[in-house]
Structures are given as structure tokens and as C-alpha cells.
Amino acid sequence: MADTPDFIKSLTDWIGTTAVLERTTAPFALFAHAAEESQPPAAKNYTDPYTVIRGFGGDPAGSDPTCDRSLQSYTVGNNVAACMAQAQKVHDALLMQRSPDDDGNTPARNVAITGWFILAIGNLRQPGLIGRDPKQRAEVVFNFEVVYRAA
Amino acid sequence: MGFDFTQFLNRAADNFQDKEDAAVQATAEYAEVIMADSQEIVPVSPTDPKHPNYTGTSGELRDSGTVGEVVVKGDEISVEEGYNTDYAAAVHERLAVNHQYPGRVNEKAQAKYLEVPMKARAAGYAPYVAQRMQEAGHG
Numbered sequence: 001m002a003d004t005p006d007f008i009k010s011l012t013d014w015i016g017t018t019a020v021l022e023r024t025t026a027p028f029a030l031f032a033h034a035a036e037e038s039q040p041p042a043a044k045n046y047t048d049p050y051t052v053i054r055g056f057g058g059d060p061a062g063s064d065p066t067c068d069r070s071l072q073s074y075t076v077g078n079n080v081a082a083c084m085a086q087a088q089k090v091h092d093a094l095l096m097q098r099s100p101d102d103d104g105n106t107p108a109r110n111v112a113i114t115g116w117f118i119l120a121i122g123n124l125r126q127p128g129l130i131g132r133d134p135k136q137r138a139e140v141v142f143n144f145e146v147v148y149r150a151a
Numbered sequence: 152m153g154f155d156f157t158q159f160l161n162r163a164a165d166n167f168q169d170k171e172d173a174a175v176q177a178t179a180e181y182a183e184v185i186m187a188d189s190q191e192i193v194p195v196s197p198t199d200p201k202h203p204n205y206t207g208t209s210g211e212l213r214d215s216g217t218v219g220e221v222v223v224k225g226d227e228i229s230v231e232e233g234y235n236t237d238y239a240a241a242v243h244e245r246l247a248v249n250h251q252y253p254g255r256v257n258e259k260a261q262a263k264y265l266e267v268p269m270k271a272r273a274a275g276y277a278p279y280v281a282q283r284m285q286e287a288g289h290g
Contacts, residue, residue, distance in 0.1 A: 054246055141244045
């Protein structure tokens with residue numbers, strides 16, 4: 001199933017709204033697919049830390065009309081605690097939001113986002129520090145899966 | 152007139168143990184298959200010190216691949232496998248790293264070098280174990 005319009009972009013927009021992370025005006029706190037860091041002397045177009053939502057494992061799996069996709073939240077920044085805090089905000093945006101059956105730790109389901117309908121989020125892991133990037137910034141990641149269909 | 156169920160129960164217990172042993176053995180084999188798949192795609196840095204991707208630890212990650220003992224706890228059978236270097240998780244999770252550079256040692260190198268084979272083999276695990284248990288029950 002082709003991701004047209006872009007599912008990861010729509011999901012990232014939704015996470016940005018839910019977690020209150022800047023998606024629309026530079027400096028950006030949240031990117032879809034990849035971050036393109038502006039370099040000096042240009043002004044930074046990214047916050048410290050920032051997060052990227054990206055897919056892995058190839059094209060979406062599943063049988064039409066639903067898709068199953070593996071995604072990763074990747075947060076990078078100079079301060080480990082700030083990275084962990086931002087990653088946790090992204091993680092918590094993927095939980096049920098104030099629904100009647102919300103126990104505070106249930107991955108979201110049945111959520112309409114722009115162009116798509118999320119049936120369920122699964123295998124939602126906790127953020128973890130994996131190391132330092134070539135700029136010696138902390139890297140915090142967690143993975144999750146989304147089952148969705150076109151709206 | 153009475154019946155001695157002892158022999159029947161002993162046979163049933165032996166049969167149960169045979170099936171559990173088969174499940175343990177099948178799980179161990181399956182874990183080894185996944186590790187073998189993983190070894191084909193785990194990144195290996197170049198051995199030439201002049202290569203820009205040289206790390207000085209060529210093959211260390213690949214050689215650290217380990218499959219643990221199968222553990223039976225109640226109704227659950229589990230086995231842990233993984234790579235034991237302090238950078239294994241970073242190499243596994245850094246999706247933006249290009250492993251397909253010129254002069255690479257492993258042609259199929261990629262991130263998610265354990266998760267990819269595990270997911271690819273996941274659906275085949277239960278039928279494999281079931282078949283082995285069924286065979287054990289025919290002894």
C-alpha cells in the first residue's frame with residue numbers, strides 16, 4: 001500500500017500537536033523522515049534537542065486496506081536529560097489521550113489524523129540512550145509499530 | 152476388580168517431557184537460525200586502516216553474536232540472543248548510517264541487523280515448534 005499522502009509526515013504533524021513540539025516554524029523540534037541541519041553561518045533550523053520520526057524495515061506491510069509499519073523516534077541533542085525528556089514527550093503522545101478507558105499507559109488506537117486513520121499503535125518501547133553521534137551529541141531512541149488505513 | 156493407572160500416567164508424563172524437550176530443542180535451533188541470518192547482515196568495518204570507515208574493531212560486533220540457553224518457565228519458553236559490544240545497540244538503531252559504502256566487508260550490512268531477521272522468521276516459529284513436538288509424540 002503506497003503512503004500517499006505521506007503517512008509519516010501526517011503522523012509527525014499529529015505528534016507535534018499532541019506533544020507541543022514545533023513542526024511548522026524554524027527552529028524545528030520535530031522532523032519527519034530526516035533532519036536537514038542548517039549549518040553556520042545560517043541560523044540553526046533545529047532545536048537542541050530535536051526528534052526525527054522515521055520508518056524502517058522497507059515498505060508498509062499488511063494487506064489492503066490496512067498497513068503495518070515499523071517506526072523509530074530518534075532524538076539527538078547535547079544534554080542527555082533533555083533528550084530523554086523530549087523523547088518521553090513523543091512517547092507519551094502515542095498513548096491514549098484522556099479517553100474513558102485510559103489507564104495512562106495504553107498505546108493510542110482509533111485516532112484520525114490528516115489523511116489517515118490509526119487503528120492501533122503497538123510494540124511501543126521506552127526511550128533509551130544508545131550512544132553519541134559524530135558531533136558527540138546524545139542519541140535517544142525508541143521504536144513502535146502502527147497499524148493504519150487511509151481515511 | 153481394580154485398574155492400575157501408574158503405567159498409563161508414567162507414559163503420559165514421559166510423553167509430556169518428550170514434547171517439552173522437543174520444544175526446547177526446536178527453540179534453540181530456531182534461535183540459531185535467526186542468529187545465522189543476522190550474521191549475514193551485521194555490519195563489519197573494513198580491516199584496512201586507510202579506509203575512511205576503519206574503526207580498528209573489524210569483526211568484533213559480528214563475533215560477539217550470542218545465543219543463550221533456552222529457559223522454560225511455566226508455560227513459557229524463551230531464549231535470549233544478541234550482540235555483546237557496548238556499541239551494538241547504537242549500530243542497530245542508527246537508521247541514517249550508510250552501511251553500503253565502497254569497500255564494505257559485508258555486502259548486505261544494514262541497521263536493525265537482528266530485528267530484521269527476527270521479524271522475518273517470527274511467523275515460522277510456532278509451526279516449526281509444533282511440528283517438532285508432534286514428531287516427538289510419535290515415539
